[in-house]
């Protein structure tokens with residue numbers, strides 16, 4: 080087929096926003112028709128929304144085997160789809176799901192993969208990817224030899240663009256049983272919370288050891304509520320059990336790229352910065368004017384967080400009430 084294949088991720092039958100970001104990135108590359116592949120129950124119901132975002136065809140991969148995720152089963156099925164479609168480029172979401180799936184597909188196909196890209200561009204008919212290196216201290220531009228070329232796109236780095244296209248054509252494929260006998264499968268999923276997923280949040284309020292005690296995180300919950308934000312943390316406070324591990328941002332936690340990241344009582348260790356350097360704006364609240372976080376912050380408030388955060392929440396509440 081040539082063109083671009085987008086691997087769309089869904090949760091509980093709902094398409095994740097990152098899938099539309101990947102579709103928009105694929106369309107913006109202008110390298111031929113965009114086909115999406117979606118797995119699991121309801122995979123064939125996204126034709127309209129994907130069509131509006133530049134996708135021409137949708138390959139739903141459904142059936143009992145694909146009701147829950149299995150690394151090897153999904154990878155085998157996706158490889159069968161990619162072999163049938165023969166695209167030049169495949170774009171995955173760089174979510175936990177995509178980060179598990181993409182390297183397996185790359186291995187099975189023997190195709191080059193550039194992971195966790197923050198931008199994809201068409202340069203002279205070839206894809207040039209930008210990705211962070213050295214824990215976000217620098218950015219590399221990378222090309223892939225051979226085809227198909229695989230990329231995973233970090234959530235929140237690509238604007239979702241509506242192209243106004245018609246619904247995508249739903250074109251199921253006969254995969255010849257590929258992926259039907261996975262060696263391992265997820266038997267249950269336990270949801271940490273129903274709050275906004277950190278990697279997809281456009282605003283994050285994050286707390287560190289400066290919060291002093293777990294009960295003080297309610298100050299951040301209140302600020303987050305008025306901002307419509309998700310709450311995150313540095314690693315030590317998650318390790319201490321002050322907050323769930325799903326909050327942990329950084330090199331060994333979640334890599335986030337919100338429009339606004341508010342770091343409260345976080346010193347700004349390199350391992351934390353590695354997870355937040357894709358943020359558009361960073362605001363730091365810290366009582367130490369020499370804290371390293373101020374080197375990466377766009378705006379800094381030097382002072383006691385126990386005074387600043389409640390005052391900020393109150394001011395935002397009053398501002399919202401006037402709107």
Ligand SMILES: Cc1cc2nc3c(=O)[nH]c(=O)nc-3n(C[C@H](O)[C@H](O)[C@H](O)COP(=O)(O)OP(=O)(O)OC[C@H]3O[C@@H](n4cnc5c(N)ncnc54)[C@H](O)[C@@H]3O)c2cc1C
Nearest residue numbers: 287288289313314329330331344345346350351365366384
């Ligand atoms: C291999 C490895 C991987 C790691 N991965 C990660 C990771 O993924 N994510 C991560 O976050 N860390 C990670 N770390 C840990 C990292 O090195 C730091 O130790 C950690 O980020 C520090 O957390 P913190 O900023 O909350 O705490 P601290 O460094 O103790 O900073 C607390 C800050 O709060 C400020 N503060 C204190 N009281 C107040 C107040 N009343 N008002 C305002 N400010 C106040 C202080 O000035 C200070 O700057 C990793 C470390 C290693 C070795």
